[in-house]
Each structure stands twice: as C-alpha cells, then as structure tokens.
Amino acid sequence: MKLLIKGGRIIDPANNLDMTGDVLIEDGLIKAVAPAITAGDDAEVMDAAGLIVCPGFIDMHVHLREPGFEYKETIATGVRAAAVGGFTTVSCMPNTDPVCDNRAVASFVVEAARREGLVNVHPIGCITKGQQGQEITEMAALVEAGCVGISDDGKPVMNAEVMRRALEYALMFKLPVVSHCEDANLSEGGQMHEGYYSTLYGLKGIPAVAEESMVARDIMLTRMTGSRLHIAHISTRESLELVRKAKESGINVSCEVTPHHLTLTDKELAEYDTDYKVNPPLRSLEHVEALIAGLRDGTIDCLASDHAPHEKEVKDCEFNLAAFGISGLETAVPVVFTHLVATGKVDVNTVVKAWTVGPARVLGLDRGTLTPGKVADITIIDPNESRRVDPQQFYSKGKNNPYKGMNLKGWPYATLVNGRVIAWKGQLV
Numbered sequence: 369m370k371l372l373i374k375g376g377r378i379i380d381p382a383n384n385l386d387m388t389g390d391v392l393i394e395d396g397l398i399k400a401v402a403p404a405i406t407a408g409d410d411a412e413v414m415d416a417a418g419l420i421v422c423p424g425f426i427d428m429h430v431h432l433r434e435p436g437f438e439y440k441e442t443i444a445t446g447v448r449a450a451a452v453g454g455f456t457t458v459s460c461m462p463n464t465d466p467v468c469d470n471r472a473v474a475s476f477v478v479e480a481a482r483r484e485g486l487v488n489v490h491p492i493g494c495i496t497k498g499q500q501g502q503e504i505t506e507m508a509a510l511v512e513a514g515c516v517g518i519s520d521d522g523k524p525v526m527n528a529e530v531m532r533r534a535l536e537y538a539l540m541f542k543l544p545v546v547s548h549c550e551d552a553n554l555s556e557g558g559q560m561h562e563g564y565y566s567t568l569y570g571l572k573g574i575p576a577v578a579e580e581s582m583v584a585r586d587i588m589l590t591r592m593t594g595s596r597l598h599i600a601h602i603s604t605r606e607s608l609e610l611v612r613k614a615k616e617s618g619i620n621v622s623c624e625v626t627p628h629h630l631t632l633t634d635k636e637l638a639e640y641d642t643d644y645k646v647n648p649p650l651r652s653l654e655h656v657e658a659l660i661a662g663l664r665d666g667t668i669d670c671l672a673s674d675h676a677p678h679e680k681e682v683k684d685c686e687f688n689l690a691a692f693g694i695s696g697l698e699t700a701v702p703v704v705f706t707h708l709v710a711t712g713k714v715d716v717n718t719v720v721k722a723w724t725v726g727p728a729r730v731l732g733l734d735r736g737t738l739t740p741g742k743v744a745d746i747t748i749i750d751p752n753e754s755r756r757v758d759p760q761q762f763y764s765k766g767k768n769n770p771y772k773g774m775n776l777k778g779w780p781y782a783t784l785v786n787g788r789v790i791a792w793k794g795q796l797v
C-alpha cells in the first residue's frame with residue numbers, strides 16, 4: 369500500500385522542516401519526505417497543493433468519559449470527534465466512574481479504544497486512589513496497562529505530602545505527573561475568573577492565585593524530588609512566569625494551554641452562557657496575552673483541548689449549577705488557526721510543534737514527526753477552508769461549545785493513522 373501526498377507545505381518541527389514537497393507512505397510508515405518524489409504507478413496520489421501537511425496531532429488532555437458517563441461521551445464517539453478534529457493520538461483523563469486508578473479500568477480503556485481502531489488512545493491514570501487525594505495509586509500496574517502519565521485531573525491533590533510521594537514514586541516509572549493546579553479552598557464556590565467582570569456580573573470569582581499557588585507548590589516539590597511535572601491547562605500570567613523560571617533553573621517541568629484560554633476572556637460571560645463555564649475559568653485579557661506570548665516563546669510546550677463533553681441537562685440550567693467544561697475536540701484546530709495563526713500572533717510552526725513533538729515528548733510517545741521509518745500518523749490542514757461551527761453536527765455527544773455559530777477558517781482536511789485516511793473534510797471515512 370503506497371500513498372503519495374503531493375505538493376503540500378510540509379511542516380515537521382522535530383526535523384526543523386518547513387518546505388513544499390511530497391510525503392511518501394508505504395505500508396503504514398513514512399517512506400520518504402522530499403521536494404519531489406516519483407512513486408510509480410502502484411501509488412495512490414493525494415493532491416495537497418495549498419494544504420499544510422504535519423505529523424499527526426496529539427491531544428494530551430481529553431475526557432472520553434467512559435466508563436460511567438456514557439451519556440456525556442463514549443470512547444467510540446470521543447475517538448470519532450478526535451479523528452474529525454485532526455487528531456491521531458489522544459490521552460484521556462481518569463475522572464471516569466469508576467476512576468482509572470487501577471489496572472482493570474486502564475485495560476478497559478485501552479481495549480475499548482483498540483476495538484474502535486481509529487486514533488491512538490493512551491490513558492492517564494490517577495495519582496490517588498479514587499481521586500480522593502489521600503493514598504497514591506499502584507503506578508506499576510497502571511503503567512503495565514498502558515498509562516502514559518498520572519493525574520487527578522478535575523481535582524487538585526490538596527495534600528502536599530501526598531503530592532511529594534506521588535512525584536517520587538512516579539519517577540521510578542518515568543511517568544509525568546500531570547497536575548490540575550487549583551487550591552480548592554481558594555476556588556470554592558467560584559463560577560468564573562475573579563476580577564472586574566465577576567463583580568459586574570455578580571458571580572463568585574476564582575482568583576488567579578488559586579492556580580498560581582499550586583503551580584508554585586508543585587514546582588517546589590518537583591525541584592526537591594527531581595521528578596517530572598506537567599502543568600495541565602495553564603491559565604494565568606504568574607503561573608507562566610513560575611514555569612518560565614523553573615525551566616531556566618533546570619527543573620523538569622512542562623505545561624499545556626487550551627485554545628479557549630488563548631482566545632476567550634472573562635468578559636464573554638456577559639450573557640451567562642454556560643458553554644463558557646470552564647475550569648480553570650476564562651481569564652482577563654492580560655492573562656490571555658501573556659499565554660499567547662508564552663506559547664510563542666516556547667515556555668508553553670503543548671496545546672491541549674481539555675475536551676470536556678457534557679449532557680444538555682447540566683449546561684441548560686442556572687449558571688451556578690452548571691458543570692464546567694467545553695467540548696472542544698472538533699474546534700481546537702480551526703480556533704487556533706483562525707485566532708492565532710491567521711492573525712499573525714503565533715507562527716504556524718510553533719502551533720504544529722505544540723501539537724506534535726511537544727506532547728510526544730511529555731508523554732514519551734514515539735510519535736509527532738515525519739521522520740522516514742516512523743509510523744505514518746499525519747494531519748493535513750486546509751488553511752483556507754472556512755466553515756461555521758455547528759455543535760449539532762459534532763461527532764462528540766457534547767454540544768457544549770462556545771464557538772457555536774462562529775465562522776472559523778483553517779480546518780482539518782484529512783487525518784491519517786498508520787497511513788490510512790480515517791477522516792476527510794470534516795467527515796469520518
């Protein structure tokens with residue numbers, strides 16, 4: 369089986385490559401990347417003129433909700449959303465029911481995803497049993513079952529002693545500890561970012577320091593233990609400064625940012641639309657601008673959607689009662705291309721890097737590049753394709769998306785896993 373992707377703009381940050389040329393795929397692997405390849409009559413040819421050809425995008429922070437919350441999303445619907453969204457690999461968070469704190473649940477997720485056979489799915493296991501923040505999990509069993517990191521995402525590990533032990537223990541398995549940084553006492557009852565607009569709108573605020581104090585704590589603990597820390601969904605300027613300084617002093621820390629924290633502000637909550645309710649909350653403009661600068665200068669390693677699908681009932685209700693989360697897998701790529709790349713705020717190479725080598729390095733995956741010999745996971749983007757967001761058309765069960773009705777430009781054109789086209793122009797193949 370040969371496929372020749374012809375004449376696209378090939379961007380492969382791992383190899384410092386940005387050129388117009390061809391990619392030849394043979395038997396599921398990258399065979400060659402060159403300005404002009406002649407493949408012979410047995411090769412299928414895909415015309416990629418005007419398109420951007422990249423290593424397969426990796427979304428390292430999604431909620432697939434299974435087991436337990438199948439009314440929000442299933443592994444089957446979640447991987448379809450990922451494929452159509454331009455992602456070839458996802459890692460999924462453990463706040464399911466039961467939570468992914470043991471071998472059986474992790475194996476279930478791996479097996480269910482394998483049966484779908486669409487995108488690569490790697491579970492992230494819990495830091496603590498039951499996500500209760502008290503007792504650390506049997507990480508060896510989680511690793512054996514396929515977990516690529518640990519996190520109590522959705523909840524912080526409030527006890528610093530527990531976090532210290534988790535960091536030390538995770539080091540034995542070279543597992544990144546993915547921290548949901550939130551001081552639950554400071555954030556308790558909060559509905560949105562604390563600031564001018566929370567006062568104006570009369571909603572209880574979540575102060576930036578609820579995140580920053582935990583980022584500082586976890587960096588300190590990582591320095592002490594020599595472990596590996598990854599900050600999930602970073603959302604404030606000071607959090608970013610802490611990561612920047614930690615990196616400068618050689619501490620092994622990385623971080624991710626979501627498309628919504630880069631493109632929406634707290635002001636947008638004026639209409640109390642619960643689709644904008646997310647945790648961490650949408651911050652004020654100064655934070656958003658700092659995050660964009662952090663992505664640009666490489667302080668931020670990864671883009672991640674924090675895809676958090678919810679059923680209608682927990683969003684179609686009073687703001688104070690609504691669930692936190694955005695169903696973002698199917699808009700992540702065009703949101704970033706429309707608001708950051710097309711506006712010149714962030715270079716396309718930086719964006720591709722944060723969706724490929726960035727997360728591949730954090731999770732230790734042999735993915736994220738077009739180097740010959742590697743698996744042919746490829747994301748092709750049409751920077752000129754313009755479309756209106758209609759959540760009712762999502763493959764995801766979660767229709768909770770704040771970009772609804774907006775026109776976005778720069779959609780995935782094709783998603784290839786193991787050299788096979790799995791999604792094409794917004795549809796599953």
Ligand code: DOR
Nearest residue numbers: 431522646647676692693
């Ligand atoms: O908005 C969020 N939703 N933030 C989280 O940390 C958890 C997530 C969820 O699971 O719904």
Ligand code: ZN
Nearest residue numbers: 521522548600
């Ligand atoms: Zn989280």
